[in-house]
Amino acid sequence: MSFLVNLALGLLFGIGLVVSGMADPAKVLNFLDLFGTWDPSLAFVMGGAVIVAFIGYRLVLTRERPVIGNTFHLPTRNDIDARVIAGPAIFGIGWGLGGFCPGPALTALGLGGTGTLAFVPAMIVGMWAARLLADNWMQARTA
Template identity: 65%
Template structure:
């Protein structure tokens, strides 16, 4: 049941990305181009997502636990640290250069566009490198405290 619901959630999310135009990097780049051919339509997509998330969270928090888990798994770190700022800057830079963020990049893969075929491997390499750097950072900080 868990796999089926996960698949269904991913399918709805992916379809939403494709229908909204978020899988089209040209549309995303036009949204970011305020001085050129600015396309404000993605602001409506983001606004719709915020309203949906707002309502969804209000409904979910009324429950004592998620449907398929015994408890909510919430992050405990609420600090704004170097890793968060660097990650956000890298994400924003990649989104601005490539016109993709991770979800839409995967939904655009079946189109086999050259930009997608370059962006996805670069994104995966960046994720892999980021994991290695973070683990080295953790090892270095543990060594410094001992």
């Protein structure tokens, strides 16, 4: 049952990305081009997502446990370290250069979007390398 719920939510998310234009790297790059062909429409997409997430978290966290699952998995750390700064910076640079972030890239790959055949494999290698570096860093830190 959990697989079907996750599949349905993933499909809904993908449809939302396509409808909002987030699967089109040109639209994303135009949003990031503040002094050129700026397109503010994605600010409304992001604002809508923030509002939905805010309300959703407020409603869901009043429950004792998730509808499907035994416990909520919430972050426990609240400190800021180099990884908290470097990770989003690298993400933002990649988003600005490629016009994709992981969700829209996978959606565009399914739609046969141009550029995704190079971007998605590079993204996967980057995720693998980041995991490898983080694991090595944690091992060196605990040794």
